[in-house]
Amino acid sequence: MLKYIKRLTQNKFVRNVAIVATGTAGAQAIAMAFSPVITRIYSPDTFGAMGTFIAIFDIISPLAALSYPLAMVLPKHDSEAIGLAKISLWIALLTSIAITLALYFFKAPIIHTFNLQSIEPYILLLPITMFFSVLVAITGQWTIRKKLFNLKAKSTIIQSLIINMMKSGLGLISPSAIILIGTTSFGYLLQAGLTWAGIRIKNKKEPKKIQSNIRFKDLLRQYRDFAIFRSPQILLNSVGQSLPILMLANLFTPASVGFYVLARTVLFVPSNLIGASVAEVFYPKFVETLHQGKSGREILIKACASLAAVGCIPYLIIIAFGPWLFSLIFGDEWREAGEYSRWMSAWLFVVLTTRPIIAAIPALSLQGLFLVFEVIAVAIRIVAILLGYFWFDSALGAIMAFSLSNVIIYSALTALIISKA
Incomplete structure (x- = not known):
């Protein structure tokens, strides 16, 4: 050891x-x-x-x-x-x-x-x-x-x-x-x-x-594919990330928006801290591997697997003790945010593990494919929130549906990019 x-x-x-x-x-x-x-x-x-x-x-x-x-x-x-x-x-x-x-x-x-x-x-x-x-x-x-x-x-x-x-x-x-x-x-x-x-x-x-x-x-x-494909993709992703806030504000109460924002702020810490750091170091290494004429699949899988091994710990803790932890740290009124965090943990865990996948897309010249994927993903997220709203008639139900849709979206993206690497 x-x-x-x-x-x-x-x-x-x-x-x-x-x-x-x-x-x-x-x-x-x-x-x-x-x-x-x-x-x-x-x-x-x-x-x-x-x-x-x-x-x-x-x-x-x-x-x-x-x-x-x-x-x-x-x-x-x-x-x-x-x-x-x-x-x-x-x-x-x-x-x-x-x-x-x-x-x-x-x-x-x-x-x-x-x-x-x-x-x-x-x-x-x-x-x-x-x-x-x-x-x-x-x-x-x-x-x-x-x-x-x-x-x-x-x-x-x-x-x-x-x-x-x-x-x-x-x-x-x-x-x-x-x-x-x-x-x-x-x-x-x-x-x-x-x-x-x-x-x-x-x-x-x-x-x-x-x-x-x-x-x-x-x-x-x-490098025109960055302007033609990547910029619209990033724009769509920004809109997609704002969807829960915009739709919760219109379908439910301002308090539900507050619960979501707090939960997302806390849960994004591992992704921003670990995932972003790995992605920045991984990107030039991946490009160098491709320049040498080697396959990028092995290094891509290793990077994703390493992040999964590290990220499972904090997110499993949130899934197990989310409501109690949020109530203890932020006060009893924030217990509902802990309930949100349980479902959001699965989504943000997948986001963490796919950081190298996102970083590899420009090097693999898959910007156009990623743009099409992002358009489909935004549509799926909108449908998921509406289904959660009509099926459960609660903000928590909408968050559950939104989170599960993101798990499917990012898992599909991972499988697609690895197959192209």
Whole structure:
């Protein structure tokens, strides 16, 4: 057993995962430490405005650079990756300007149609935040490409510390929505700046001359499947993830939405902490395997199996003791969220295990197939929630049906991608 543990700790892949996970865990720990302070400074209405802003941002952000930054890991030569970064910046600039003009000239009808009165004074920050998020995506994908996982972890922790200090300090002066939204927007710029500074220092230590005559038009054509297929897929996925909140709010009570949001926030921690870390390290390794002309099936299965072995522990605990744990930690009024979490655990366990599957899709050039799959998945989720509503006539029944539909969806996706690998 000790020999196995020693071999595991010496494994480069495992060490890289641990580094990324440490950065994510550190950032989350800092945010959790500041939460009791921040929630006492800002009112629920202020948090609601920020939540609305982030929800709209999450839906429109896939359009920012048409997902071209995700392609930066794929080229064999750094010159092509740099070309993709420049393309991403130009697209982000154009889309940000276009959205700014649309919001400026059609602000009133947009606010009225989508009921966005709570963020009306800050709505022009959306395109600015979009552009900053592209900077994060570009610098982040470069660190993944160059396997600078230690740099990524450090910048994530430092950014979390600075932003939460700003929210607390500025909130004491003016506890308003503009502070929360403004610091959230600035957080993307800060993250990109910290990562870029680290990349520059790294490049000075290891100077390399990168020359290329490749044209932007060739790169746009070569990786056009990211714009044509991946961007709509991410957009559909964002809408799909918001479905329970939107439909629970319309079919049931606001309390049911609160139960769902709390349960999802807690249950996504293992997926964000472990799954995202594994996916970021797995992606360049998988691409390298394909570049060597080898089959990616074996490494894909191993990555999914490893996540399943690790993830089963926290989710089994929630399934067994969810209502009791939620009642103990959050109060008796949140016991219903624990009931939700029991059913949602099966869904989010499958989400965790499929992180490498999602990461492998661009490398396997299956963007079009994934888009079709996402369209079908959104339709299935809508039907599942409605069936749960009409069959059980309860919010818990709708969550049960939605969760089981996601188990089927992600299991089918896993089988499909492994067969194509």
